Structure formats: C-alpha cells, structure tokens
Amino acid sequence: MFPSVDARLAVIAVLPASLVFITSLKRFIRNRQNKLPPGPVPLPLLGNVLSIDTKEPWLTYTKWAAAYGDLFFVRLLGQEVVVINSQHVAKALLDKRSRIYSDRPYIATLEPFGWSVIFGFTGYGDEWRLCRRLFHQTFHTNSAVKFRPMQIKRAHEMIVNLIDDPEHYHSHFVTFSSSVAMSAIYGYQTSPRDDPLVRIVENALAIGNLVVIPERAILLKTFPFLLKLPDWCWGSSIKREAQASTNLMTEMTEVPFRYTQQHMAEDLALGQFSMVAENLQRMEKQDHTSRPLFESALKKAATSAIVGSYETGASVLMAFALAMVSYPDVQKRAQAEIDSVVGRDRLPTFEDRASLPYIESVLRETLRWQPVAPIALHATSGDDIYDGYFIPKGANVICNIWSDTFCLGFEMLTLYCRGITRDEKRYPNASVFMPERFMDADGALTDDDPAEYCFGLGRRRCPGRYAADASAWSAIVTMLATVEFSFAKNDQGKVIEFTPEFTTGLFHSVTVFPCSISPRSHVHSGLVGAALRM
Numbered sequence: 001m002f003p004s005v006d007a008r009l010a011v012i013a014v015l016p017a018s019l020v021f022i023t024s025l026k027r028f029i030r031n032r033q034n035k036l037p038p039g040p041v042p043l044p045l046l047g048n049v050l051s052i053d054t055k056e057p058w059l060t061y062t063k064w065a066a067a068y069g070d071l072f073f074v075r076l077l078g079q080e081v082v083v084i085n086s087q088h089v090a091k092a093l094l095d096k097r098s099r100i101y102s103d104r105p106y107i108a109t110l111e112p113f114g115w116s117v118i119f120g121f122t123g124y125g126d127e128w129r130l131c132r133r134l135f136h137q138t139f140h141t142n143s144a145v146k147f148r149p150m151q152i153k154r155a156h157e158m159i160v161n162l163i164d165d166p167e168h169y170h171s172h173f174v175t176f177s178s179s180v181a182m183s184a185i186y187g188y189q190t191s192p193r194d195d196p197l198v199r200i201v202e203n204a205l206a207i208g209n210l211v212v213i214p215e216r217a218i219l220l221k222t223f224p225f226l227l228k229l230p231d232w233c234w235g236s237s238i239k240r241e242a243q244a245s246t247n248l249m250t251e252m253t254e255v256p257f258r259y260t261q262q263h264m265a266e267d268l269a270l271g272q273f274s275m276v277a278e279n280l281q282r283m284e285k286q287d288h289t290s291r292p293l294f295e296s297a298l299k300k301a302a303t304s305a306i307v308g309s310y311e312t313g314a315s316v317l318m319a320f321a322l323a324m325v326s327y328p329d330v331q332k333r334a335q336a337e338i339d340s341v342v343g344r345d346r347l348p349t350f351e352d353r354a355s356l357p358y359i360e361s362v363l364r365e366t367l368r369w370q371p372v373a374p375i376a377l378h379a380t381s382g383d384d385i386y387d388g389y390f391i392p393k394g395a396n397v398i399c400n401i402w403s404d405t406f407c408l409g410f411e412m413l414t415l416y417c418r419g420i421t422r423d424e425k426r427y428p429n430a431s432v433f434m435p436e437r438f439m440d441a442d443g444a445l446t447d448d449d450p451a452e453y454c455f456g457l458g459r460r461r462c463p464g465r466y467a468a469d470a471s472a473w474s475a476i477v478t479m480l481a482t483v484e485f486s487f488a489k490n491d492q493g494k495v496i497e498f499t500p501e502f503t504t505g506l507f508h509s510v511t512v513f514p515c516s517i518s519p520r521s522h523v524h525s526g527l528v529g530a531a532l533r534m
C-alpha cells in the first residue's frame, strides 16, 4: 500500500528541516569542544543575522572589528565566516597554510550561468592546478616581460585617444586594458572603437554581473528547482537568464580561441606572443588522449584571464585619474621627476622605471588608496587551529584588503570594518592619497609594497599580477608624461564640484566623474606620433 499524498508531503517537509537541525547540532557540539575565534554570540540557525543593524550594518561590523580584532568569526544563517583584518594574519593563514586555505566558497549561480569556465571560482583541485599551470607559463614574472613593448605601444595609442576625445576617458581606459589582454592572451589586435571581440566580452560580463550578486546566489541555493520550472511558470525567468548567460560565456570562450587557432595555421610567428598560441604549440606535442583535457583547461585559463583583467585594469586607471584631479601637487611632482629623468623629447620606457621612484610610489599608492579587489574570498578545505582558535572546514575566509564595502560569503550582507589598506597605524591619514608614505627620508622606496596584498595571498594569489603591474605602470607613466588632469569647469569657467561614487560588490571602482584632460604644454602630435611609429 502507498502512503497518502499528505503523508508524502509531510515527509518532504520534515526531511530538510531534520537535516538542517542535525547539521546545526553536530556543529554546535563540535564548536563547544573547540575554541572559535572571538566574535558575536550567534543564535541557533540564524547565527548573527539578527544582531546586525539593517539600516546601517557597517556600524555593527565596525563595532565587532574594534571589539574582536584581526581575526573574528561570525555565522550568517548556515554559513560560518572567518574575517581577517591584517596582513600578518592573512600571511600566516592564506600563505603559510595555503594547503588548507586555498578553496573557494560554493556559489550556486556559477554552473547554471556558464561561469564555471572561470577557474578563479573553481574549488582547489586538479582542474584548477592545470589551469593555473598553463596560466603561469605565460604570465610568471620572467615570462610576462615579453609583453612590455606591446603594453607601452597600447599606452601610446591610449594617449592619442585621450587627446582626441578626452571626455570619454573611461572608455579609453577600458580599450587600453582590454587590448593589452586580447594581445597577451589571444594575439588579437583590437580596433580602437567598437571592436567585435571586445563587444562579446562586454556583453558576457554585463549579464555576468548578475551571477555574483548575493541575492541570485542565495535564491538558487535555497530553491534550486527554479532552474527546472517550465517556461510558462512564474519564476522561470531566472532559467532563461541562466541560458542567455551560458550562451554568451560560450561565445566569449570559443570565438577568440578559434581566432588564434585560425591565425596560427596561417602564421606560426603568432605562437611566440600569446598564451593560447604558446599552449596550442605545446598541445601539438602531446598524445591524443590528453589533448581534450588540455584544450578545455586552456580555454578556461584564457577566459579567466580576460575576465580577471577586464574590469581591474581600467579601475586602477580610474583611481589614478581621480587622484591626479584631487591632488595636483602629486601630479606636479611626478611630472617633474619624469621631465628631469627622461626629458621632454621622448616618452618613458621600462628602462627608465628604476630611475623613477616617485612614479613607483604613485602606483603603489593608487593600488592602496582604492584597491580594485577589496576582498580576497577563500574557503577552508580542512579544519585548522590558529593561535589557539579552531577554524572549521568549509568556512568562508574573507581577507579584508579594504574596509568599506564587501559581500560576506555572498550572504546579502555588506561588511564595514577595518581592513589592511585602511590600517591607521600603518598608513596614517589612510584616506588621503600620499605617495610619499612609500619613500624614506632620502627619497628611496621603502619595503612596503601594497602589491603584496592587493593581489591576494597564498596559492590563489592573482596570477596576472606581473602583467597587471606592468600595464598600470606603462599607462600611468605615459599619461603623466603627456597629459594634465584637472577639475572640469562649466561654461562659466567655474570648477564642477563632485563627490566620487564607487561601484560595490566584488570589484571596487570609481564611476565616471567630471574631469578635464589636456595635453601638457610641450606635447605635440610629433612626439606621440613618433612614439607610435616605434
């Protein structure tokens, strides 16, 4: 005899509740036996969610950070979260114990939206290792040097665009960073405007921003059946969005990859210069059975590189532009250094870098002042004890590079607390742009380099950091040598005041603000034109 429908419904309702109860009970017993890092006392099931000031959550978190210090523990609904607020603890855990701290949190939207192709979100395992190795071969510190002439050339092209059309400076920053990425990854030369491959990337990323928003991830984690609803049913729109996103991600993965394959067939010299071409040549030497796995990892590594570099590069340049407008004395001192070391008859090259310490400190301060990736989000793949505290397997680990705003384990919360770049003991007047903080009394650079934490830590540390650093340096030094940033003025010649606004979420970037960009007095088309012909 079959149970009645009511009985079956009762079982269906009771089963998940029992599972949640048993998991919470097990956790409760385990955590009673172990000393967790300090943190607010959680309620059963809900954790610390109710303790948060919902209107001004940062007040609660600021209080917690002040009370519990460099390492604290919160529970948000079912998720255990460890927050790291100092470089010292970040190094001790993410770097020195990277075997345990190199996993990523589960995000329910990744797979259905086609984003599992980005290995930056992949768990710590063999597939991630292979992607990372392919990436490393092209982008490690010595190998990335080969991109420098191309990066300088793209910086010169950007100057032409900035002088021609200063109003759309953000778009020129995006073009610069995407053209460097497309060259390094696929050997593809983008056109200055409306490039078809850049458009594919933009389309995929525009819809992809929905993927990592916490609300979506929580919705799908809680109600996975939404992806199975028939099209006519209320709530099925998420399924269509997931399909549209998957299609765009597939296009973004396949189209540039095919471009490189086709061009390699015609011109083998291409193989020396791009990540995909280099690795396709390596693949040729492999036996046929291992090729499909290799090719799939290569596509993932390439798409991840595009996604990793697209938003970050332009955001660094936006922060730099904001600093130059807001701190004209810094701009003057940087330009004076270039004029005295390089002169006014040519543009700077990488050979000048070591002789330009102030420019170096401007770059360091730009990375610190407005860090593009305000958090590094890891997860533990095993239990650990640190400083006498128990850190459980499966916890989300947030390295708070900056303080203002970030999502906690995609759990719909914004956390405001003290972070590495806003540590007043290390960086007095941390909100002020002050490159001098990285120089000693003799004008030499100090050992403090924000690149040590702004690119993350441990085995998940940004593998594109050497290329990113060179891109940012070439763009910044070329802009300082050729153009002047200042406040924009209205028709009556009055300065347009503004309050900078920033995007929130995984990336932190200042949005477009009124800004005037004009060529420096000695800059003429001949100087930039000659540089472009080099």
Ligand code: HEM
Pocket: 119, 120, 121, 132, 139, 304, 305, 306, 308, 309, 312, 313, 316, 372, 373, 375, 376, 377, 378, 454, 455, 456, 457, 458, 459, 460, 461, 462, 463, 464, 465, 467, 468, 469, 472
């Ligand atoms: C200024 C520019 C950039 C900044 C600030 C930045 C920052 C970061 C940060 C904070 C992470 C996470 C590290 C962690 O979890 O500990 C990361 C990961 C990553 N970045 Fe970057 N990045 C930049 C540019 C780039 C570029 C140009 C590329 C590609 C050429 C790239 C590719 C990646 C990839 C693939 C990952 C994932 C690594 C993994 O999970 O193993 N990034 N980046």
